[in-house]
Amino acid sequence: MRGVDRRRLKTGHPGHVRQPFCRHLEERLLMDQVSARAGVRKKEETHMRAIVYHTYGSPDVLKLEEVQKPVPQDDEVLVQVHAASVNAADWHLMRGTPFLARFVNGLQKPKNTKLGADVAGRVEAVGRNVTQFQVGDDVFGCIPIHELGSFAEYVCAHEDALALKPAKMTFEQAVAVPLAAFTALQGLRDKGQIKLGQKVLVNGASGGVGTAAVQIAKSFGTEVTAVCSTGNVDMVRSIGADQVIDYTHEDFTQNGQRYDLIFDAVGNRSVSDFKRALSPNGICAVAGFTTLPHLFQVLVLFTI
């Protein structure tokens, strides 16, 4: 420290000698604080909390972890999740059952460690090719089965998987719609070719898919018979069903009635049961299955 007056430095005299030394320290301190703050901000920007699972099993395998925040591709939207809903798909993929589910997400352990298809939230960022949405839009939609991830603070979705949330709906109301209602719509309209005036039966009418199916079938101007258990009869009637069959007391395949379209959201009946309840040119669309034999029977034998 050539040329430095050590006395003045020691006593902290506010002279020229002390200033350069102190300024250096202060600058270092300031820089450390700034970089520490930047580190915190950077972590907030690059990480998020998500429900993840690393092994198949019961709900005990689900953990809340800090993971990498997704970055939207050019045609994707980053959504800040306000609400998510749970579907049968999440249950099957979490448990890895039936074994077929593992062909979607890894035989030994899940490749995609996130779950959650349905999402409602606010657009946080958009990829450069996104045309339908902008930052701040409220959206809802359904993420494809191999890209699940809405049980998290943020999720990316292709813009075609999302729609603007109607202002009158809450995020919670909106998120109850996508996967279950798409399944019902595809079954009734695309596979079932539903038409005005038809007699339609919905099996499993009180469930997620079934409640959507009853309302969609009514909106096509059909006569709807809903099948559910005793405790749900009033609810199913309240959403528009013309007739309700309580399956604990009556078998819809044995009562002599015939339907132009049967939409099955349970998957517990045989192909011969369906044939018995269908009119000669009737169509049956099956959305679920309770056992693998039921699934294979429908896949192999349904040529009505």
Ligand SMILES: NC(=O)c1ccc[n+]([C@@H]2O[C@H](COP(=O)([O-])OP(=O)(O)OC[C@H]3O[C@@H](n4cnc5c(N)ncnc54)[C@H](OP(=O)(O)O)[C@@H]3O)[C@@H](O)[C@H]2O)c1
């Ligand atoms: N949720 C989805 O987004 C989705 C998408 C694609 C496929 N699926 C498949 O569709 C099926 C239904 O899914 P979900 O989400 O609607 O399930 P859910 O909400 O649990 O509903 C199950 C329905 O099945 C009825 N049910 C149960 N046992 C029955 C029986 N013995 N006879 C007649 N009905 C019976 C229930 O009626 P009660 O409660 O009145 O007893 C209820 O209406 C599942 O196989 C699922 O894998 C679901």
